Amino acid sequence: MKRGLESFTSEQVAALRIVIAFLFLAPLLVKHYKVNLKKNWKGLVIMGVFGNLIPAFLFTKAETGISSALAGMLNALTPIFAILVGLFVFKSTVSRNQVIGVVIGSLGALLLVSFDKSNSQSNNNIWFALMVAGATLCYAISVNGIKKYLTDVNSITASVWSFTIIGSTTLVFPIVKNLIFAKTNELNLWQDIFYRLNANPQAWENLAFVSILAIIGSAISVILFNILIKNSNAIFASSCTYLIPVVAVIWGTIDGEEVVFAQFIAILIILSGIWLINKKSNSKEIKTNSN
Numbered sequence: 001m002k003r004g005l006e007s008f009t010s011e012q013v014a015a016l017r018i019v020i021a022f023l024f025l026a027p028l029l030v031k032h033y034k035v036n037l038k039k040n041w042k043g044l045v046i047m048g049v050f051g052n053l054i055p056a057f058l059f060t061k062a063e064t065g066i067s068s069a070l071a072g073m074l075n076a077l078t079p080i081f082a083i084l085v086g087l088f089v090f091k092s093t094v095s096r097n098q099v100i101g102v103v104i105g106s107l108g109a110l111l112l113v114s115f116d117k118s119n120s121q122s123n124n125n126i127w128f129a130l131m132v133a134g135a136t137l138c139y140a141i142s143v144n145g146i147k148k149y150l151t152d153v154n155s156i157t158a159s160v161w162s163f164t165i166i167g168s169t170t171l172v173f174p175i176v177k178n179l180i181f182a183k184t185n186e187l188n189l190w191q192d193i194f195y196r197l198n199a200n201p202q203a204w205e206n207l208a209f210v211s212i213l214a215i216i217g218s219a220i221s222v223i224l225f226n227i228l229i230k231n232s233n234a235i236f237a238s239s240c241t242y243l244i245p246v247v248a249v250i251w252g253t254i255d256g257e258e259v260v261f262a263q264f265i266a267i268l269i270i271l272s273g274i275w276l277i278n279k280k281s282n283s284k285e286i287k288t289n290s291n
Helices: 008-029 039-063 066-076 077-088 097-116 124-147 155-181 190-198 202-231 234-254 260-278
Strands: none
Touching: 008 039, 008 077, 008 155, 008 190, 008 202, 039 124, 039 155, 039 202, 066 097, 066 124, 066 155, 077 097, 077 124, 077 260, 097 234, 097 260, 124 234, 155 190, 155 202, 155 234, 190 202, 234 260
């Protein structure tokens, strides 16, 4: 995202991410075109809009005002929101172990980032931080929606169709918006992207990074994430967001950044929380009244 933002606006990076992921998955429609849209449309829309479209725009906008470290920490809100959304919206049940595991994992993520020496004053911008929090809430809605509405749909099929819905919309919307609301001499989002590519040679390199983000960070990862959700549960699947700050520390070490011993302790705390979330327990389940 940050490499893409060197040449494009946050809206352009997000739109490129969605459309490139859609174009990458589109050929798979030849094999995965069969889906019961009448039955599964709700799950596909929830997965596409809340799991990919809205977070893509919120995260790229947030990256213009806060550090990646803070964004990584706020990702730990996803399993907490997954429990709350599942409990109060989808009327699902959660065990005490899962609640305790979420708390432990959140504490570990907080400790991990609190020792990150890359933090800056920009982290104090509450509005950008709230954008990331909003994105994690969207993720929580998505994982619960997938578990409820798409358990009988092939993971690749679901991913292809959800990106077809949001990708085609993202591709056409800026053009239609420009025709209806903008001045005739004003460039729409896609025209401006092509202009930047022609005017700035570095933009092609930044586009390559956005393509990696779209193909690996969206298209492929969404398929794998859907498989994980179907073979476990929404709480455990969303707890994988705890690994984001862990991976950030690993990459930072490879890149020569300073990593303190306390961060490795925090990683162990995070992993213990994930283990507890996935641990089978006979403890009393927590649920809301479905009436």
